Amino acid sequence: xxxxxxxxxxxxxxxxxxxxxxxxxxxxxxxxxxxxxxxxxxxxxxxxxxxxxxxxxxxxxxxxxxxxxxxxxxxxxxxxxxxxxxxxxxxxxxxxxxxxxxxxxxxxxxxxxxxxxxxxxxxxxxxxxxxxxxxxxxxxxxxxxxxxxxxxxxxxxxxxxxxxxxxxxxxxxxxxxxxxxxxxxxxxxxxxxxxxxxxxxxxxxxxxxxxxxxxx
Numbered sequence: 001x002x003x004x005x006x007x008x009x010x011x012x013x014x015x016x017x018x019x020x021x022x023x024x025x026x027x028x029x030x031x032x033x034x035x036x037x038x039x040x041x042x043x044x045x046x047x048x049x050x051x052x053x054x055x056x057x058x059x060x061x062x063x064x065x066x067x068x069x070x071x072x073x074x075x076x077x078x079x080x081x082x083x084x085x086x087x088x089x090x091x092x093x094x095x096x097x098x099x100x101x102x103x104x105x106x107x108x109x110x111x112x113x114x115x116x117x118x119x120x121x122x123x124x125x126x127x128x129x130x131x132x133x134x135x136x137x138x139x140x141x142x143x144x145x146x147x148x149x150x151x152x153x154x155x156x157x158x159x160x161x162x163x164x165x166x167x168x169x170x171x172x173x174x175x176x177x178x179x180x181x182x183x184x185x186x187x188x189x190x191x192x193x194x195x196x197x198x199x200x201x202x203x204x205x206x207x208x209x210x211x212x213x214x215x216x
Contacts, residue, residue, distance in 0.1 A: 019067060021064065021065075025038070025120075041066075041121070042106070042118065060078045061124055065105040065110045067118075068117070069112055072110040073109065075098065088138045124139070133198070133201050142156050144216065156176040157176075174190045174198060175190070183210040
């Protein structure tokens with residue numbers, strides 16, 4: 001895929017724009033594409049001490065590395081319990097834990113090539129109720145692959161208990177192929193193994209219809 005499609009049909013000078021989630025986000029906003037609201041970006045270790053103030057008033061949010069891959073370094077917080085931050089699976093994290101994760105992000109622990117990185121803090125996305133039965137303790141997402149301006153493939157990524165609320169296939173989320181004409185599922189896989197139901201919610205993927213498909 002990388003060699004025959006991405007490498008062959010895209011200029012190398014544009015690669016840094018999509019390897020960096022922060023740069024990609026700005027491009028998407030300029031194009032009028034809906035993206036999660038940015039709460040803050042943390043670029044230096046000296047800024048980590050301000051995290052408590054940065055998170056004031058935010059019940060749910062996501063921390064992620066701008067140059068990360070495979071879902072590493074991402075923390076999803078859905079609510080608060082006193083001084084603790086609650087993950088989708090109910091695990092409670094301290095403020096110091098979040099600070100350590102951000103410090104690891106800045107040091108390049110999760111970044112492509114191990115280079116120094118930026119931590120992004122984004123608002124938590126609220127998803128359509130139609131996905132309630134197809135995502136476990138997390139937010140699903142839809143990916144449309146565009147070839148020279150034309151949509152050619154699409155997939156839905158559904159979080160699972162194993163993926164810890166992240167819609168990331170490397171972490172154990174389910175990938176569902178979507179029919180471009182109808183917005184309905186074709187096949188689903190988890191760890192490259194075909195599945196017909198979501199193993200946590202027990203709901204049949206064949207019954208799903210993605211809403212607002214024409215707009216997507």
